[in-house]
Amino acid sequence: MKSATELDAADPLAPFRDLFVHSSAESDLIYLDGNSLGRQPAAVSEILQRVVHQEWAERLIRGWNEGWLDISRSVGDLIGQLLGAQPGEVILAENTSACLYKVATAALRARPEGKKLVTDSENFPSDIQILESACVSAGANCRVEVVDTTISPDPMTSLLSAIDDSTALVSLSHVSYKLGWRWNLEEVNKAAERCDALVLWDFSHSVGAVPINVAATGVNLAVGCTYKYLNGGPGAPAFIYVRSDQTQLANPVAGWFGSTAPFSFDPSSPPAPGVERFLTGTPHVVSAALIEPGVAMLLEAGMDRVYEKSVALSERFIHLCDERLADAGFEVRSPRNPDQRGSHVALFHPYAQAVGLALIHEQSVIPDFRPPDLLRFGFAPMYTSFTDIDNTVDHIIEVVENGGVDRWRDETPLVP
Numbered sequence: 001m002k003s004a005t006e007l008d009a010a011d012p013l014a015p016f017r018d019l020f021v022h023s024s025a026e027s028d029l030i031y032l033d034g035n036s037l038g039r040q041p042a043a044v045s046e047i048l049q050r051v052v053h054q055e056w057a058e059r060l061i062r063g064w065n066e067g068w069l070d071i072s073r074s075v076g077d078l079i080g081q082l083l084g085a086q087p088g089e090v091i092l093a094e095n096t097s098a099c100l101y102k103v104a105t106a107a108l109r110a111r112p113e114g115k116k117l118v119t120d121s122e123n124f125p126s127d128i129q130i131l132e133s134a135c136v137s138a139g140a141n142c143r144v145e146v147v148d149t150t151i152s153p154d155p156m157t158s159l160l161s162a163i164d165d166s167t168a169l170v171s172l173s174h175v176s177y178k179l180g181w182r183w184n185l186e187e188v189n190k191a192a193e194r195c196d197a198l199v200l201w202d203f204s205h206s207v208g209a210v211p212i213n214v215a216a217t218g219v220n221l222a223v224g225c226t227y228k229y230l231n232g233g234p235g236a237p238a239f240i241y242v243r244s245d246q247t248q249l250a251n252p253v254a255g256w257f258g259s260t261a262p263f264s265f266d267p268s269s270p271p272a273p274g275v276e277r278f279l280t281g282t283p284h285v286v287s288a289a290l291i292e293p294g295v296a297m298l299l300e301a302g303m304d305r306v307y308e309k310s311v312a313l314s315e316r317f318i319h320l321c322d323e324r325l326a327d328a329g330f331e332v333r334s335p336r337n338p339d340q341r342g343s344h345v346a347l348f349h350p351y352a353q354a355v356g357l358a359l360i361h362e363q364s365v366i367p368d369f370r371p372p373d374l375l376r377f378g379f380a381p382m383y384t385s386f387t388d389i390d391n392t393v394d395h396i397i398e399v400v401e402n403g404g405v406d407r408w409r410d411e412t413p414l415v416p
């Protein structure tokens with residue numbers, strides 16, 4: 001195995017690391033939670049300065065005619081480039097939850113009543129909750145079928161056996177939030193298409209981490225967040241992708257910003273023709289503006305190179321965990337096959353939360369914890385180094401050997 005120093009020296013993405021903010025007060029911090037909240041691009045403070053101190057402070061209401069009105073579309077198109085979408089197929093709006101509700105409800109309403117929505121037990125729990133709400137809004141006979149993929153050794157077979165002629169919509173997280181399981185987009189889309197069902201993907205854990213080509217893989221509909229691997233910042237707006245031929249879908253929360261003429265103040269103004277019809281109200285201008293630098297850097301780096309590094313980082317971590325941590329009770333629970341994995345790795349330990357807290361408070365390593373017994377290590381290729389991987393494993397061993405588990409066993413933080 002090559003040394004981490006050699007790999008870092010040969011890493012074509014290494015220069016991007018310095019384009020993110022690294023606090024000088026914590027120069028040794030190893031940040032492995034970019035799958036929850038990405039690091040801040042250095043360019044953000046200049047944009048914030050411009051939007052807040054020039055556009056808002058000086059231009060005031062004139063800002064709407066000087067770029068604000070189009071911001072959901074312009075940043076959406078930039079994200080669209082990452083997804084292989086056409087201009088006008090991606091829009092920024094609200095948050096992932098609200099976007100999921102809107103698109104799921106629209107898709108269900110476009111299908112005859114009495115059909116089912118298929119999802120899986122590894123999906124983000126709040127997504128399942130929202131899909132239930134969408135079913136209620138869509139019609140009396142609509143129901144959610146949650147395929148239990150947690151216990152399945154072959155999730156794809158379990159899922160495919162649930163997709164049949166009574167299916168109106170399939171909705172899944174492309175990469176699952178806990179184990180990092182990754183669905184094959186094309187295989188699921190084709191199976192749904194054979195049953196005349198639509199598929200709505202949640203790209204929150206995959207956009208900016210693995211290559212996505214919506215056109216080549218037959219994706220109809222998707223939503224995703226911008227604060228993980230896109231580094232858009234806390235509470236940054238989410239995005240909606242609606243393929244341009246899905247003209248039958250209507251926004252269930254229609255409002256002025258989704259109409260052809262918001263400033264006609266006419267409630268009968270028809271819906272905008274493209275994905276813009278899924279807008280509802282005023283865009284989050286300040287936070288939308290902050291999404292651009294993270295996406296621009298990913299486009300510059302190229303998703304093939306980003307993914308290549310993601311696999312190399314994850315494979316190294318898995319190898320070191322198997323070799324050095326198995327005897328201490330740790331077990332890799334994410335898929336072993338990189339084709340079935342996103343860019344985070346879940347590690348089981350009976351006292352995972354205590355290990356995580358000791359890493360954060362005693363070792364300057366930030367992973368996160370998902371109950372009951374998993375630590376997640378997110379490898380954002382734009383700023384994670386191979387040395388970070390080796391040092392993390394050293395720190396985990398230190399925690400176990402120096403009694404960190406006992407010191408943190410009784411603590412329960414507000415955000416795990």
Ligand SMILES: Cc1ncc(COP(=O)(O)O)c(C=O)c1O
Pocket residue numbers: 095096097098124126127173177202204205225238
């Ligand atoms: C896969 C997935 N979907 C949806 C959400 C919810 O996103 P939001 O709270 O921004 O609506 C999250 C949050 O982490 C997520 O991981």
